[in-house]
Amino acid sequence: xxxxxxxxxxxxxxxxxxxxxxxxxxxxxxxxxxxxxxxxxxxxxxxxxxxxxxxxxxxxxxxxxxxxxxxxxxxxxxxxxxxxxxxxxxxxxxxxxxxxxxxxxxx
Amino acid sequence: xxxxxxxxxxxxxxxxxxxxxxxxxxxxxxxxxxxxxxxxxxxxxxxxxxxxxxxxxxxxxxxxxxxxxxxxxxxxxxxxxxxxxxxxxxxxxxxxxxxxxxxxxxx
DNA sequence: CCTTTGTTTCGTTATTTTACGAAATATTAA
DNA sequence: TTAATATTTCGTAAAATAACGAAACAAAGG
Numbered sequence: 001x002x003x004x005x006x007x008x009x010x011x012x013x014x015x016x017x018x019x020x021x022x023x024x025x026x027x028x029x030x031x032x033x034x035x036x037x038x039x040x041x042x043x044x045x046x047x048x049x050x051x052x053x054x055x056x057x058x059x060x061x062x063x064x065x066x067x068x069x070x071x072x073x074x075x076x077x078x079x080x081x082x083x084x085x086x087x088x089x090x091x092x093x094x095x096x097x098x099x100x101x102x103x104x105x106x107x
Numbered sequence: 108x109x110x111x112x113x114x115x116x117x118x119x120x121x122x123x124x125x126x127x128x129x130x131x132x133x134x135x136x137x138x139x140x141x142x143x144x145x146x147x148x149x150x151x152x153x154x155x156x157x158x159x160x161x162x163x164x165x166x167x168x169x170x171x172x173x174x175x176x177x178x179x180x181x182x183x184x185x186x187x188x189x190x191x192x193x194x195x196x197x198x199x200x201x202x203x204x205x206x207x208x209x210x211x212x213x214x
Numbered sequence: 215c216c217t218t219t220g221t222t223t224c225g226t227t228a229t230t231t232t233a234c235g236a237a238a239t240a241t242t243a244a
Numbered sequence: 245t246t247a248a249t250a251t252t253t254c255g256t257a258a259a260a261t262a263a264c265g266a267a268a269c270a271a272a273g274g
Binding site (some may be wrong): 020 | 115116119120123124125127128129130131132133135136137139140143144146158159160192196199201203205207208210211
């Protein structure tokens with residue numbers, strides 16, 4: 001095994017990739033934007049489902065992915081679930097991307 | 108067919124998702140950062156391969172994905188290929204992400 | 215012309231993702 | 245208690261992704 005390559009990526013690179021992957025589908029971009037512009041309202045899965053051309057179970061899967069990566073969280077209010085952005089991680093992602101795109105070298 | 112849902116996503120959302128997806132793997136994040144910090148040097152696939160724990164053919168695949176989405180471009184200088192960032196699209200991605208993360212509503 | 219060299223393309227395999235409908239879950243309303 | 249409701253989980257299928265090694269390619273050097 002190549003000892004020099006065992007730790008190939010920095011934690012930041014791995015986090016970046018993780019957040020980027022989570023945002024790598026239009027439905028999930030839509031969800032994040034929907035939640036971002038409705039911070040004062042309760043956001044239910046059903047509300048978003050009405051604006052999306054996918055099955056409710058599929059939407060649920062996308063919500064899970066965003067939850068797994070920490071970008072959103074859901075507060076149970078059965079039978080409803082109120083979703084919102086996880087600010088701490090949203091801000092971490094924001095910083096990571098901002099730093100990433102500011103890296104471009106100057107000639 | 109549900110006529111209201113035919114055009115579910117904006118062009119921006121689709122572009123965001125496309126760029127995010129391309130950045131959704133640590134190897135590809137690494138590549139972009141490598142190219143960003145070496146704008147003055149020639150960057151060859153082989154140089155990057157030496158720092159990565161993957162086969163050269165796999166790296167080549169990742170380079171293709173970044174090329175397909177327009178984030179990088181390769182200038183043939185056979186048998187070498189000199190890679191660099193596609194500034195126009197890099198800046199578009201930068202703007203899209205910046206705008207995306209600035210959307211968070213204020214309470 | 216043949217070989218070397220850096221890189222890609224091909225063929226293949228294993229895994230992950232995306233999607234759906236049906237069934238399960240959990241609370242409220244009747 | 246039973247029904248209705250919003251949502252998720254399950255089971256499944258099709259497609260995309262990630263990975264490798266072998267083979268192909270295209271230019272330069274002998």
